[in-house]
Amino acid sequence: MIIILMGPPGAGKGTQGDLLVKKWPTFCKVSTGDLLRDQIKKETEVGLKVKDVIAGGNLVDDDLLFEVLKNFLKEQGDKKILLDGFPRTVNQAKLLDTLNNQYKVAKVVNLSIDTRVLVDRLSGRRICSQCGAIFHVSNFIMNQEQETCPACLSGKLVQRPDDFPDRIKNRLEVYENQTRPVIEYYKQRGICSEVDAMGEKDQVFKRLIETL
Numbered sequence: 005m006i007i008i009l010m011g012p013p014g015a016g017k018g019t020q021g022d023l024l025v026k027k028w029p030t031f032c033k034v035s036t037g038d039l040l041r042d043q044i045k046k047e048t049e050v051g052l053k054v055k056d057v058i059a060g061g062n063l064v065d066d067d068l069l070f071e072v073l074k075n076f077l078k079e080q081g082d083k084k085i086l087l088d089g090f091p092r093t094v095n096q097a098k099l100l101d102t103l104n105n106q107y108k109v110a111k112v113v114n115l116s117i118d119t120r121v122l123v124d125r126l127s128g129r130r131i132c133s134q135c136g137a138i139f140h141v142s143n144f145i146m147n148q149e150q151e152t153c154p155a156c157l158s159g160k161l162v163q164r165p166d167d168f169p170d171r172i173k174n175r176l177e178v179y180e181n182q183t184r185p186v187i188e189y190y191k192q193r194g195i196c197s198e199v200d201a202m203g204e205k206d207q208v209f210k211r212l213i214e215t216l
């Protein structure tokens with residue numbers, strides 16, 4: 005069984021997915037970004053293919069991404085799967101439908117959120133250059149760029165290039181054009197629910213649980 009968490013960048017898919025797995029340990033959370041990194045690190049056959057594609061300056065295409073995902077699913081046996089970051093396009097959603105019944109998409113949850121809130125969340129995000137912890141500038145009064153990480157007390161907090169304003173705009177556009185139709189694809193099937201992703205993460209999580 006597969007459950008899919010959807011929503012624009014900054015809606016909190018990663019955070020909500022982590023909370024869900026903590027509450028329901030029978031779920032295994034999969035982010036395709038993590039999968040790709042993992043396969044490259046382990047230097048598997050498919051991982052080396054991915055490495056070649058990225059080294060050539062190209063994007064990993066749907067078929068290769070799906071191959072990575074399938075390999076991972078094979079290793080999971082009967083575990084329930086929580087997908088984060090896949091499918092991002094209708095084509096990917098159709099690929100997912102080719103899996104056998106064990107991996108039927110049972111439920112899709114779309115975390116919906118106001119664009120202005122998203123831009124604020126993403127542009128205010130700072131990440132620790134050493135431990136990877138994520139913070140928001142609204143939690144700091146001092147000069148943010150000079151801030152030392154409160155988690156590891158040694159790394160500096162930096163802004164990822166992906167979170168620069170022009171990149172955010174671009175990411176949201178890609179989302180609207182390519183991923184929004186995926187939500188419609190699942191709505192037509194009657195398995196997609198909307199969850200209001202505004203507010204504190206615990207409130208959002210409560211709403212999320214209610215829909216599952």
Ligand SMILES: [Zn+2]
Pocket residue numbers: 132133134135136137153154155156157158159
């Ligand atoms: Zn740190």
